[in-house]
Amino acid sequence: MTHSSPTTRRRGRFGSAGLRSLAGLLLAVASILMAGAQPAAAHPPSGSVHVWASDVRVRTCQSTSCSLATTERLTNVRVQAYCQMDGGPAGRVTDGPYTNTYWVQIITPGRTLGWISAVYASGGSNNSPVPGAPVYGPGDSTVHCEFI
Numbered sequence: 708m709t710h711s712s713p714t715t716r717r718r719g720r721f722g723s724a725g726l727r728s729l730a731g732l733l734l735a736v737a738s739i740l741m742a743g744a745q746p747a748a749a750h751p752p753s754g755s756v757h758v759w760a761s762d763v764r765v766r767t768c769q770s771t772s773c774s775l776a777t778t779e780r781l782t783n784v785r786v787q788a789y790c791q792m793d794g795g796p797a798g799r800v801t802d803g804p805y806t807n808t809y810w811v812q813i814i815t816p817g818r819t820l821g822w823i824s825a826v827y828a829s830g831g832s833n834n835s836p837v838p839g840a841p842v843y844g845p846g847d848s849t850v851h852c853e854f855i
Contacts, residue, residue, distance in 0.1 A: 752787035753851070756811055756839040757829040759783065760802070765821035769794035769810035776821030786813040788840035790852040791825060799834075800824035806833050811840050812852050820853055 763781040766773040769792055789812040799808045809825035831837035843850040 752789050752814060754788050754840045755785050756788045756813065756837055757783075757785045758823065758827050759829045760827040763823055763827045765813070765815055765819060765823055766810075767821060769798045769822050771800060771824075772797075773822070777815060777817060777819040779815050779817045779819060781815065781823065781827075784816060786815060788813050790843040790850050791836050791840045792843045792852065793836075798824075800826045802826050807831070807837075808834055809836050809842075811837065 758781045761780075761782040765776045765779065765781065767776045791809050791811040794808050794810050796808065798810055799806060805826045807824060807826040809831075810822045811825050811828055812820070812822050814820055825831060825837045828837040828839070830839070836842045841850040843852050
C-alpha cells in the first residue's frame with residue numbers, strides 16, 4: 708500500500724491561490740449586485756439644468772421615438788446633467804412656442820440615467836443649447852456623455 712505524504716497531495720483543481728481569486732471575484736460581483744441595478748457612471752455630471760415643465764418623460768436616447776428610461780416623470784426640478792447634444796431634425800420637440808433639437812443627458816432624482824428634450828430645460832433659445840450642461844459634438848474629447 709502506498710501513502711502520499713502531505714507535501715505531495717494535490718490541493719484540487721484551483722489550488723489555494725485560485726480559490727482566493729475566485730472568492731474575491733464573487734465578492735466583487737455580489738457587491739455590484741447589492742449596490743443596485745444601475746452601475747455608477749464613469750464620469751461625474753458636468754452641471755445641472757432646471758426642468759420647468761410638468762410630467763417630463765426621460766428617454767433612452769435623443770428622440771421621442773426612443774423608449775422610456777424610467778416611469779419617473781420630472782416636474783419643476785433641478786437635475787444633474789452630463790452633456791447635451793443636437794439630435795437634428797429627428798430629435799426636434801415642440802411644445803407651444805418652444806422648439807428644440809437639443810437633448811440633455813441627466814440623472815433623475817430616482818438615479819436613472821437618460822435624456823430629456825432641451826425644450827423642457829430653463830434658459831436658452833429655440834433650437835439651441837441650454838445653460839448648465841456642456842455641449843457635445845462629434846469627435847469632442849473634452850465633453851463626456853455617458854452613452855447608454
